Amino acid sequence: MPIREVLILAFESLYANKLRASLTMLGMIIGVGAVVLLVSIGNGARNYITKQFEGLGTNLIVVQPGKTDKKMSFGPPVGNSKEKLTLADVDALEKQSAYLDAVTGILFGAGTVKTLDRSNNVNILGTNDKFVKIFNIIVTQGQFFATEEEHGRRVTVLGGHLAESLFGEQNPVGQMVKINDSEHRVIGVIRKEGTKLGFNMDDVAFVPTKTAMKIFNDDKLFGIRARAKSKISMDDAIEEIRDILKGRHNGEEDFTIMNQYSMLEALNTILGMMTYVLAGIGMISMVVGGIGIMNIMLVSVTERTREIGIRRAVGARKRDILKQFLTEAIALSLIGGGLGLFGSVSLTYVAYGFLRSFDMRAPAWIFLPAFLISVLTGVLFGVWPAKKAAALETIDALRYE
Amino acid sequence: MALIELKDVTKIFTMGDEDIRALDHVDLKIQEGEFISIIGPSGCGKSTLLSLLGLLDQPTTGVYKLDGQSVESIKDDQKAMLRNQKIGFVFQTFHLLPRASALRNVEMPLVYSANYSVQHTGAKMKDMALEALKKVSLTDRANHKPNELSGGQRQRVAIARALVNHPKILLADEPTGNLDSKSGNEILDIFQLLNKSGVTVLLITHDPKIADRARRKVLMLDGKIVPEK
Incomplete structure (x- = not known):
């Protein structure tokens, strides 16, 4: 089955269920948008702090009274230490x-x-x-x-x-x-x-x-x-x-010695962890979006059982049916992801316009992973409904009321 | 060589604890170019027979040879190919895609033909679909959706879809069952015309008057074929 026809079928079907498709996409829009936004903020914060440290003066060494136990913990123990x-x-x-x-x-x-x-x-x-x-x-x-x-x-x-x-x-x-x-x-x-x-x-x-x-x-x-x-x-x-x-x-x-590099390192570790946590939170909404896609695809397979039977009767192979439903799921996640990416990137640029001192503009490298993760979500959550569709017995599908 | 040959075919469905013998040691030969009707009361197994002949289902025991080829060993993909290239289906409830125009419905088998033979261009597919619609005199309704067509017109679209890939055999399951007698007659006229042009037509019905339109009549009762006179 030529890819052009597969795509036409997918878009015809999404277009026929515009409202349902857009609501399903909303999950992906929010998911991808959240990931991109949170990663951008984390990235911006890291750049901001690095710049601040660089502006501190070169080869700076800081000695504070009191001992911190952990090497990586940031910040000297300030206050009424006896030391x-x-x-x-x-x-x-x-x-x-x-x-x-x-x-x-x-x-x-x-x-x-x-x-x-x-x-x-x-x-x-x-x-x-x-x-x-x-x-x-x-x-x-x-x-x-x-x-x-x-x-x-x-x-x-x-x-x-x-x-x-x-x-x-x-x-x-x-x-x-x-x-x-x-x-x-x-x-x-x-x-x-x-x-x-x-x-x-x-x-x-x-x-x-x-x-x-x-x-x-x-x-x-x-x-x-x-x-x-x-x-x-x-x-x-x-x-x-x-x-x-x-x-x-x-x-x-009874004192703590730090330099800007070790402080920066400690801060970057914390910020890096924070970025992962934020991205993780974003990923949760991605998974929710993916489940939305799976849900709607399962409904779609049930609704279109008869269509599947007809297609099989006129010569569609199992893999043609699989391809059709999988493409539909990927189209949903990709369009949703694309809109989410576009929206969140624009948002970071608008925010930068208002707050010049904090550059949270989305980094250019975010595009590829956002694209891949959208496709992956579509595949991951679309493959089960599509397999279910392909596995239907033609004769049962045709008789389905 | 017969186009279709069934030897001692039995089909058993299991419903709960009960085994239902839908087809009971059926032998049947159909030559290329025949117009055959299979008649019998509901539940006699005639629809099951059509599903087997159309490769939508497989026999429990027995041999089915289509065009000389035994089908029990062939794979699912190849069955899809045979359905696409050699068999056309016409169903009682038309089985059209409600959202697609008549033209798109007729084009559908051609989309899958790319798997098996030639990949047609969009324009070529449209030409072939229009040609098939012409055979059923529906060219002027090509862009109508099924719900904008009458029952008879819908069945004619379904026939055009069955014809678009020039199949050897047309399998029709109660094709006039949902139509008034005038539309039903038009459909039967089309079948007769197609048969004259060389297509083998197998028609399933419970109505003797309709069965009479065929050149050969086969009577089924309780999963068995009543010997022909």
Whole structure:
């Protein structure tokens, strides 16, 4: 039986039952649409986070107080851990390390920055002169802290957006601001960078580490940030930090060292798993769609028992009947899948139009698997009804009422 | 050589615990070009006989030779081929596809002919179907659906479908059973005409008047053929 005739038959039959066919397709539309949409979102999230990490600064090493048991778990243990990192640890690293380029301790907390007529609630970040180097910060006006300002002088560097909202068109450098009720002189402004990993540097007031300790009345560091001399020496640098700090902490490893690659890896593992879970959820709706197809094909076989008998009587072989019903099932799943693919891909593009910062546009590679999975669903759920149709005895089929 | 030859054919259906002997040691020979009617009351086994002859069913025991070829050993696919190429069916209830036009109904056997002989182009299929419709004087109704046709016209479409592949034998099961006498007569006229042009026609009926139109009459009772005079 020529393929052209098989296709004509399939489409004639679908066209004759338009409403039923479209409702059946709806299952596939939703199924394929869900898979494509969820995979696209997962993919977009992964790209987004990778980009964020890349923007963090190169060869960054993060040391946080407290020990996480599992290597892969993401995020340092923050909070009231007894273990602490101190400025002395930072000094030791700076003096003893061979693989580190720059080290800074950081303190972190909420605070208010006031001028005479304005007041902003912002994040206060205590750090030293190395911060610019570690995080690739660009100073647009004035300068960042010099080495000697480490000793608790009341100076501050403002994030680009904060400076704008406090001083407008005026040059902020040299002006005085009140940070939590103590006067600080603005010595510099950094370039607006936007949000990096959920942390907006544009709305931060930087102060020297010891100044921050006074503001927060705390001698514990939030953490240590360092930069390895090169990507190759990253692992050596981490080992070195571990040795130095362990030596200073009575041989106890009461801290966690991470670098952006290991963090990224851990995050990607989680995101990858999430993508699979999402795709799995989508697959469930595919299976539901497939069952819908099987259901409607079984109904169709019963309804058309007599037609099957007639076709067999005029010379159709079993495999011709099989082909006819299987093609119909595949046509249903393929058209449904195609519409679902088209719909969900368009949706991701529309969403990207509204939300430029998060690129969830469907990746090009999604087309082939979406196509294959649609065909596969049609075959998988169409083959049983089609076999049932082909197995009918001609004489019984003809007499079927 | 006979076109159809049945030797000692028995067909038994099992209904629950009971065995029903639909055909009981039947012998029958039909020569090419005959116009034969098989007559008998309902339940005498004549429809079963037609199903066997048309390769829609197989005998429990006995030998059936079609065109010299014993059919018990041939495979299902080959039976489909023989139905397509050598046999035309006409049923009491027409058995047309309700959604397809008369033309598409007549074309249907040609679609499957591609499996066995030539693959016709769409245009060629249409020509052949129209030619068959012409034989039953229905060219002007080619694009009508079955529900837009009268009973007689529907049966003529069914005959055109049976003829489209130029079969050797036409098997008709109560072809006038659902028709008024005028339409029934038209159908029988067509059969006679076809027979004159060389097609072997086998007609099954319970109506003696219709059976009389055939040149040879065979009477069946209780699954047996009553010996011909």
